[in-house]
Amino acid sequence: MLEAAHLSAAYGPVRALDDVSLTVGQGEVMAVLGANGAGKSTLLRTLLGLMPGAGGSVRFLGEDITKLSAPERVRRGLVLVPEGRRVLTSLTVEENLLMGAYTRRDTPGQAELDAIYDRFSNLAARRHMKAGVLSGGEQQMLAIGRAMMAKPKLIMLDEPSLGLSPRLTAEVFALIASLNAEGMSILLVEQNALLALEASRQALVLELGRAVVAGPSAELLKDDRVRGAYLGAAA
Amino acid sequence: MIAQQLVNGLMLGAIYVMVAVSFTLFFGCLNFLNFSVPALFMLGGFLTWALVQMGLPWVLAVVGALAAAALASLVVERLTWRIQRGGPPLIPLVSSLGFLILFENLVLVRWGSDARSIPSPFGDANIRIGEVVVGIPQLACLVVAIGLVFGLQFLLARSKLGRGIRSVAESPETAAILGVEVNKVVPRLFLLAGLFCALAGVMFSLSYQLVSPFMGDQVALKGLAAMVLGGMGNVWGAVIGGLIIGVVEVFAISGLSADHVNVVVYGLLLAVLIIRPTGLFGDAALGQQKL
Numbered sequence: 001m002l003e004a005a006h007l008s009a010a011y012g013p014v015r016a017l018d019d020v021s022l023t024v025g026q027g028e029v030m031a032v033l034g035a036n037g038a039g040k041s042t043l044l045r046t047l048l049g050l051m052p053g054a055g056g057s058v059r060f061l062g063e064d065i066t067k068l069s070a071p072e073r074v075r076r077g078l079v080l081v082p083e084g085r086r087v088l089t090s091l092t093v094e095e096n097l098l099m100g101a102y103t104r105r106d107t108p109g110q111a112e113l114d115a116i117y118d119r120f121s122n123l124a125a126r127r128h129m130k131a132g133v134l135s136g137g138e139q140q141m142l143a144i145g146r147a148m149m150a151k152p153k154l155i156m157l158d159e160p161s162l163g164l165s166p167r168l169t170a171e172v173f174a175l176i177a178s179l180n181a182e183g184m185s186i187l188l189v190e191q192n193a194l195l196a197l198e199a200s201r202q203a204l205v206l207e208l209g210r211a212v213v214a215g216p217s218a219e220l221l222k223d224d225r226v227r228g229a230y231l232g233a234a235a
Numbered sequence: 236m237i238a239q240q241l242v243n244g245l246m247l248g249a250i251y252v253m254v255a256v257s258f259t260l261f262f263g264c265l266n267f268l269n270f271s272v273p274a275l276f277m278l279g280g281f282l283t284w285a286l287v288q289m290g291l292p293w294v295l296a297v298v299g300a301l302a303a304a305a306l307a308s309l310v311v312e313r314l315t316w317r318i319q320r321g322g323p324p325l326i327p328l329v330s331s332l333g334f335l336i337l338f339e340n341l342v343l344v345r346w347g348s349d350a351r352s353i354p355s356p357f358g359d360a361n362i363r364i365g366e367v368v369v370g371i372p373q374l375a376c377l378v379v380a381i382g383l384v385f386g387l388q389f390l391l392a393r394s395k396l397g398r399g400i401r402s403v404a405e406s407p408e409t410a411a412i413l414g415v416e417v418n419k420v421v422p423r424l425f426l427l428a429g430l431f432c433a434l435a436g437v438m439f440s441l442s443y444q445l446v447s448p449f450m451g452d453q454v455a456l457k458g459l460a461a462m463v464l465g466g467m468g469n470v471w472g473a474v475i476g477g478l479i480i481g482v483v484e485v486f487a488i489s490g491l492s493a494d495h496v497n498v499v500v501y502g503l504l505l506a507v508l509i510i511r512p513t514g515l516f517g518d519a520a521l522g523q524q525k526l
């Protein structure tokens with residue numbers, strides 16, 4: 001459902017992404033691994049259409065979206081949960097959720113908000129509080145709930161477990177599994193390679209902006225290079 | 236006569252409120268001290284006179300003047316903010332100062348520097364409440380100003396555009412990730428804030444019946460002072476600040492003399508800022524997320 005070919009992107013003179021291609025199938029979870037600075041976030045920003053001057057092409061749901069702006073891509077259901085959650089701290093929890101629906105032409109109803117609150121009970125009690133007072137875990141849930149308000153077809157998650165306790169990390173991964181079980185396609189960037197490989201079907205490893213390994217996650221779990229570099233095992 | 240002075244002060248303050256709110260929208264949302272505000276104020280007031288002069292009925296003249304000021308505000312957005320955003324914040328500030336001088340001098344070249352008197356469509360109609368005389372145009376200004384500020388607050392707090400504006404105010408990057416077209420939201424903000432101060436210019440000219448190419452300078456400086464006094468970037472702070480400055484100004488004129496006005500007004504401003512550097516209703520994080 002998402003096919004990207006020969007993507008490249010740069011920050012001024014700094015090349016951050018170099019000829020990366022990937023395909024995410026309908027209802028599939030794909031993981032993107034890589035060290036700090038490998039270009040993972042840049043890849044997601046490029047897919048969303050936020051990198052000026054990016055090269056390559058992107059197809060989504062059978063349509064060429066290479067030339068579409070980020071709002072148009074979001075409206076078609078390609079949605080990003082950014083690194084560091086990026087909730088709008090001066091807006092309330094509910095306003096953050098409504099901002100998730102910003103590109104939609106219809107107005108989200110109370111039933112939709114209630115569905116999010118059912119899933120994230122911590123948010124329900126805090127719906128009229130400023131999002132800045134939420135804990136890190138709650139902010140992550142809000143960022144995911146906000147993305148869901150866009151009626152996404154594919155959610156891109158950039159390091160959703162960053163800074164979370166093992167228990168909350170497990171919760172986030174359980175959420176990813178349940179979203180996927182409901183049919184959501186997911187592109188998951190993670191530092192926690194083991195969890196990400198276990199949660200995904202396909203995976204891609206970036207190094208210095210290039211895709212160095214790609215394939216089924218089960219095979220990457222056994223790959224010596226991947227084990228050595230990302231799973232903390234001796235190669 | 237204290238009641239009379241108080242009423243006069245509040246009505247003058249209404250003009251400062253509108254200008255201060257305009258500054259506050261630019262500053263609170265975009266962290267942009269937009270010095271073209273005095274020119275937009277002047278365009279509202281002066282072009283109303285010019286169009287009446289050309290024989291337009293005054294309602295059309297007001298609409299035309301507001302439209303011209305709105306257009307000017309969009310030009311400032313396109314040529315300062317959009318091009319220079321992300322760089323040092325002083326650059327759009329200085330550019331907007333350039334636009335202030337440009338707009339004022341274009342008007343000067345076309346119509347000369349004289350102050351012109353503009354006939355008020357309301358004449359000098361007034362109502363009396365006991366001893367207190369209230370001019371109808373001034374009263375209308377006060378009512379309209381307060382009404383518009385409530386309307387603005389409602390828009391910012393409740394509407395989709397308001398949420399979009401506040402998102403851009405907090406973080407343009409995050410807003411873009413959510414699919415907010417920053418380049419569509421920001422011009423709307425320029426339009427809104429530009430109309431606010433242009434309307435203040437119209438109100439000023441219809442209440443005080445005098446326009447000139449530089450009429451915006453003194454008024455906008457007090458509007459700026461009102462914003463700082465209230466606490467930068469806070470709309471209600473701007474309202475209170477504007478009313479306080481209007482009242483203090485009127486009492487200074489009647490109690491001391493016209494020459495003392497600026498000493499008293501700006502002396503008060505400095506005194507408040509020495510005691511409370513963030514203004515009456517401001518808090519520490521200047522210019523951020525304060526709507």
Ligand SMILES: Nc1ncnc2c1ncn2[C@@H]1O[C@H](COP(=O)(O)OP(=O)(O)OP(=O)(O)O)[C@@H](O)[C@H]1O
Binds near residue numbers: 014015016043
């Ligand atoms: N705004 C920016 N301006 C300039 N260079 C940037 C910018 N953002 C990222 N880079 C550079 O681009 C490269 C890729 O960065 P990116 O954020 O995509 O990496 P990442 O894989 O997401 O890293 P991390 O795991 O730390 O989040 C890095 O070398 C980084 O220094």
Ligand SMILES: [Mg+2]
Binds near residue numbers: 040041083158
């Ligand atoms: Mg990253």
